[in-house]
Amino acid sequence: MKLKLSVITLLATVLSVSTAAADQLADIKSRGTLTCGTLGTAEPFSFADPATREIAGYDIDLCKGIADDMGVELQMKPMSVEARIPELVQGRVDVLAGNLGYTPERAEQIDYTTAYFVSLQKLLVKADSDFAALDDLGESRISAPKGSSSERYVREALPQATLLTFQDPPSAFLALAQSKVDSMILSEINAEKFVAQTGEKFKFIDQAVAEEFWGLGIRKNEPALLEQVNATLKRLEESGEGQKIFDKWLGEATAYKLKKPFKFDEPVSDPVLRPAR
Template sequence: MKLKCFTIALMATALSVATAAADQLADIKSRGTLICGTLGTAEPFSFANPSTREIVGYDIDLCKAIADDIGVKLQMKPMSVEARIPELVQARVDVLAGNLGYTPERAQQIAYTTAYFVSLQKLLVKADSDFSKIDDLAKSRISAPKGSSSERYVREALPQATLLTFQDPPSAFMALAQSKVDAMILSEINAEKFVAQTGQKFKFIDQPVAEEFWGLGIRKNEPALLEQVNATLKRLEQSGEGQKIFDKWLGETTAYKMKKPFKFDKAVSDPVLRPAS
């Protein structure tokens, strides 16, 4: 019995060592393909081109740059929000580019690359209002999508404000449009759509309430692949190619009219709150 238990323990140890020694980057090179997981429904990050039905976007261009640097072909795999981390952990994708904001809980399950996007949580007000900074709204009425990170951020940054929550962003925006609230909080990239659709009748408070860092997801204990992806992001930052990709999908000539507020070689971290002074 003791010998049998010892044999089982030895086999388990060997399996553990073999797993730890696995090199995903080498496997990708051997396979000749990098499998990149994306949402496929999150414009402008990854979405179907209406004309060709091909999945395109900001995430796709970054995954293509990573594949090119490794010297392999790119294969995209669309997935749901709920499936993102399980698909990565279960090795069905090599890299995850799926609007993956950093949280300590997620960091226990997967490894994050350096930042490839920073989602700015901003307050939106009517263009003719006198509000110009966060603390102008310290005791105002503010709308937010129910259960969202936006709701949590405004509760922390403006604890004396009256917060009205709604089932979805369009409903929260409608409350602002109908003057039921003084401001709405939402990620800038989503709120920008409402501004574009309403003929610039609204404006942002320039200072963000919070900054959410997004990283690409890599399975844990894959240092070679993590180093390779980070090296690509650093190259994109230093060469200016990353700025071009950002401008192509999110820049000031697009519907989002955004400026790149981050560097690809900056480490991801907990959201940064910008409370009213």
């Protein structure tokens, strides 16, 4: 009886060690699908294409490149800003491409790939308002997506302001459009699209609140997967395919007219915060 128990205990220990050492990259290849988490409401990064009713955008093309290099099918999973990191940590997605700005706090929970976008975080106000500088908004009402880095930047740069958080970027913008708040903080690229879509008159406060590096999120302790995704980003950079993806969604022929000021193989770093003077 004791021998049987010892054997069972040994088998349980082996299985436990095997599970703990599981390789997520191997699991992805074994099942044949890569699940990539995105917001699904943040054009041009990830949004519902009216023509196909499928999620499309900059993030999706990058995730497709990653899946192709792995030799697997891509599966997209839309989620809220607040749910991004929990969904990744709990293993419901393999890779997170959800406008994920780098912060030291987030880096304690997840691993970041090299940079795939650099974002200016700016405050948007109505064009007929008297707000012209960050200092003017010191005691104002500001909207931000709940759980976003934008929320954090406002708290640090304008600690006296009243911050109202919303479930997603469209809701935060609607609060500004309906004059429920005085301004909204968001990535400049996303805020520009809201302005273009509504046709209403808004303006940016010239001084950016922060300059933020975005990386793709990978669960901690998955070195093989992290190396694989970084290898794809490096390939996209060196082949010029990454530039084509950037130009397709964000370049000078689009409504955003941006130039790519970063390389896909450069490390992410702490955001540059510019508090009100």
